[in-house]
Amino acid sequence: MLVSLTFDVEQDCPPYLNTTRGMEEGLPKILDLLNEKNVKATFFFTAEMAKKYPNLAKRIVDEGHELGCHGFNHERFDKLEKNKAEVIIKKSLDILREFGDVVSFRAPNLQFPRYLFSALSKNGILVDSSRARYKGYKGGIKVLDGVLEIPVSVTSSILRLPWPVQKFIHARLREPRVYFAHPWEFVPMQKEKIRFDCKFNTGDNALILLERLIDYYKDQNAKFVMIREYLDVYNKKT
Ligand SMILES: [Zn+2]
Incomplete structure (x- = not known):
């Protein structure tokens, strides 16, 4: 059984906030937990956050996690003109690749x-x-224009539901099991003027639930794989 933990590393709850409490308090806590559990994960960084917090981007690479790309400053690629989108992809990668x-x-x-x-x-x-089963993606892993497509399984707020509720969701997932969360979910957001689903159980509760999820999969002898490792998984299958 394969499971992937991924984190989209960005400013707090875009586009509603511009603070970076998640970077300062949330991300270090996530990394400490993963270290303690000896689990490797994928961190999709915006280039903006890597520039602002180079030590965190460096820490991710140094600790054996995967550094991925999440755009430059969390722009919506579907709303950009094609040429502009291509320039942003290249510019973001140039910055992120300075770290690894x-x-x-x-x-x-x-x-x-x-x-x-x-x-x-x-x-x-x-x-x-970039695609998700809960947003209509059909099928499993496939190749699109030379790029391996690894769909996300569930939305991030699922991981903050009370454990007795969310465990039924985990049990029903098909491979690849790909979760995602954000650093800002691991700091208390209850006082912010954002949607309820963005703030319930944020802070320490989210961290406790993440630990529970890791333990749940460890109890089943699941293997934690980073997104780039699906290249090997796919090549072995075909
Ligand atoms: Zn994001």
Whole structure:
């Protein structure tokens, strides 16, 4: 059984807030937990956050996690003109690759038009995780314009539901089991003027639930794989 933990590393709850409490308090807590559990994960960074917090981007690479790309400053690629989108993809990758190899991509808001896949492969992206089963993605892992597509399984707020509720959801997932969350979910957002689903159980509760999820999969002897590792998984199968 394979399971992937991924984190979209960005400012707090875009586009509603511009603070970065998640970077300062949330991300270090996530990394400490993963270290303690000896689990490797994928962190899709906006180039803006990597520039602002180079030590965190460096820490991710140094600790053996995967650094992926989440655009420049969380722009919606489906709302950009094609040429402009291509320039942003290249510019973001140039910045992120100063920290290490980057071969995986996830578009902000999981919105990425099909016509931009060629821009990913042209820029050395081998794996994309911008589509989601809960947003209508059908089938499993497939190749689109030379890029391996790894769909996300469930939306991030699922991981903050009370454990007795969310465990039924986990039990029903098919491979690939790909979760995502954000650093800002691990700091208390209850006082912010954002949607209820963005703030319930944020803070320490989210961290406790993430630990529970890791333990749940460890109890089943699941293997934690980073997004780039699906290249090996796929090549072995075909
Ligand atoms: Zn995002």
